[in-house]
Each structure stands twice: as C-alpha cells, then as structure tokens.
Amino acid sequence: MQDTNIAPTVTTEFEKEVYSGLTDYPKHLSSKYIYDKKGDKLFQDIMAMPTYYLTNCEYEILEQNKHEITALFSGSGTFDLIELGAGDGKKTKILLKEFSDKKIDFTYVPIDISNNALNQLHDSCKIELPEVNVQPFQGTYFEALKEINTRKNRKVILFLGSNIGNLMHDQAVGFMEKIQQLMQPNDLLLMGFDQKKNPQTILDAYNDQEGITAAFNKNILARINSELEGNFDLEQFLHWEVYDPETGTAKSFLVSKIEQTVRIESLDLTVHFKQWETIHTEISQKYDDQIIDWLAKESGLQLTTAFQSKTHSYKNCVFKIA
Ligand SMILES: C[S@@+](CC[C@H](N)C(=O)[O-])C[C@H]1O[C@@H](n2cnc3c(N)ncnc32)[C@H](O)[C@@H]1O
Incomplete structure (x- = not known):
C-alpha cells in the first residue's frame, strides 16, 4: 500500500x-x-588505506586463529557458512581456504545488498577456491533472515568488518535477537567488533x-x-x-x-x-566488553570465545544461543 x-x-x-x-x-x-559498482570499488580502496586499520586487524585475527576457528566451526559436522554483508570476502577467504584444504564439508552462502559485490565474489571463488560450493543470495540483512530460515543445515553465521556498527544499538539488538531466534544449540555466530580507542x-x-x-x-x-x-x-x-x-x-x-x-x-x-x-x-x-556483553544478553546470546588483534583495536567474538 x-x-x-x-x-x-x-x-x-x-x-x-x-x-x-x-x-x-x-x-x-x-x-x-x-554500495553499487562504484561504491564497492571505493570501499575496497578504503580497506587498502593504512589508516583504515579495521581490515588489517580482522585479517590478522582470522589468519592467526584459523586453526582454532576451523575446529570450532567444524566440530559438529556439515554446516552452511552464511555471511551477512560479505563484500569482497577478502578476509573470509582465509577461512574458506583453510576449510577447503582440510576437506571440511560446508556450503558458503554470502549475502549482500550489492549484486555487483556478490557476482565478483562468486567469480573470484570459482577461480581461487574451485572446491568451495558457493550459493550467493542478494538482499538486505533483514531479507537474509528469511533465506537463513529456509536452510536446513547447521548454521555458522559470519558478520565481519564490524558491519554491526552500521546499526544503532536498538537496531543491533533487534537484529541479533532475530538471528538468535533462527539459531539451534549447535549453531554459531562470529561477529567483528571495532573497539573504542584513541578518538584520533x-x-x-x-x-x-x-x-x-x-x-x-x-x-x-x-x-x-x-x-x-x-x-x-x-x-x-x-x-x-x-x-x-x-x-x-x-x-x-x-x-x-x-x-x-x-x-x-x-x-x-x-x-x-x-x-x-x-x-x-x-x-x-565502536565497542567495549561491556557493550558486547550487553548486546549478547539483550539478544539471548552467549559469548563463547573472543579473539583480539595484537593492538587490542579489534575483536572477533563467537556466540551461541544462551
Ligand atoms: C563495510 S562493508 C564490509 C564488507 C565485508 N564484510 C568486510 O568485512 O570486508 C559492508 C558490506 O555490507 C553490505 N551491506 C551494507 N548494508 C547492508 C544491508 N543493510 N543489507 C545487506 N548488505 C549490506 C555492503 O554492500 C558491503 O558489501
């Protein structure tokens, strides 16, 4: 109407x-x-800037902890790796490669509002990671929830790049609560949180x-x-x-x-x-431990593991349902 x-x-x-x-x-x-073709390219340029520390920090965390993350994710057998706002997937490919090398049975489901980003990611995975089964879905985070709900496999949900920070606290709680409602006891959620730091x-x-x-x-x-x-x-x-x-x-x-x-x-x-x-x-x-704990509590999630960058600038947290 x-x-x-x-x-x-x-x-x-x-x-x-x-x-x-x-x-x-x-x-x-x-x-x-x-985010359209030009916006996606500009965001890649931003990620390459030394001042945009977020990308390097998260890259470092995933690279340093890929074995532990692999063990955490693959512990209960086959799963769908569902990524919200996947972008160019540069950091995710660290995990995709590790899973692929270890012959882990999973399907990668990148979700993004940008069709251009998804097509480029799909094409690059075909070349760089031909063993990985990629099933892209184009839509907003909220449309993604419906797609997630249709999937029957165990779910491991990725929300990297501190994308959650684009939502105000009340929206973030509402969204995380909706994710929580779609999760089963064996499902996991890995989120990136940029930390409070020197304001400059x-x-x-x-x-x-x-x-x-x-x-x-x-x-x-x-x-x-x-x-x-x-x-x-x-x-x-x-x-x-x-x-x-x-x-x-x-x-x-x-x-x-x-x-x-x-x-x-x-x-x-x-x-x-x-x-x-x-x-x-x-x-x-930007977040600190108190805010992350509060977000988790409000949305019915339990923090199980936290990884942080060497500089303590950035954290990746793993949650399951409380
Ligand atoms: C800041 S970039 C981060 C990309 C990637 N997660 C990373 O860490 O490099 C945000 C990505 O999320 C997508 N995005 C932003 N808002 C979205 C929304 N409401 N629903 C779905 N995708 C969204 C954008 O198209 C973009 O690819």
Missing part, C-alpha cells in the same frame, strides 16, 4: 527511503545505498586526506543522480566525520556548502538545503 504523503511514483525500497530521508528533519540516507585513530580511519572516504560517502548522491534522475552537485557537499568517545559512535554526514535546491525527477521531489544543512549517512559504532 502506498503511503498517502509519498508520490505515487515511489515504489522501490531505495526510492521510498530516499524520499522519506530527504523530506525528514534532520535529513538522512541509509549507508546501505552507498577513529577519525583518521573515516577521514583520509586523499578524499576516498568522501567519494564513498558522496556515492549515495551519485546513485540518486544516476538511478533516480537527481541533479545533486557533489562538489557542493562536504564529507564530515564526527566521533563521540563517550558513546563510541562515529557518524558520517554530507554537509551542504551553500543554500541550494536539488531536483529528483523520478520521485517528483524538490529538496531544499539551507547552507550547512546536513544529511546523516552512516553510523560506525
């Missing part, structure tokens, strides 16, 4: 969320729409001098331009990152440098921006 205050032309989730986000106050857009290190990770993160953030406007006939002038928006060390919340904004009007033809929508008005685009929550 169409919302009464939304133009009849608004039908897809992308259209609906762009319409409601840009007519709300303050304005906001969901970071899940940053966090700001530097999301605010590089080369402007890669800025281009990534602005890609959501580029998508509106190309897919919804928008006329955003990307030069007239500033990428801005803030970090609150008390709450551990990093937030990305696009700030309008001037007073301006933007037209989004396919939504029949005209959006007015005052000078310095913001669009909130992304949250990247």
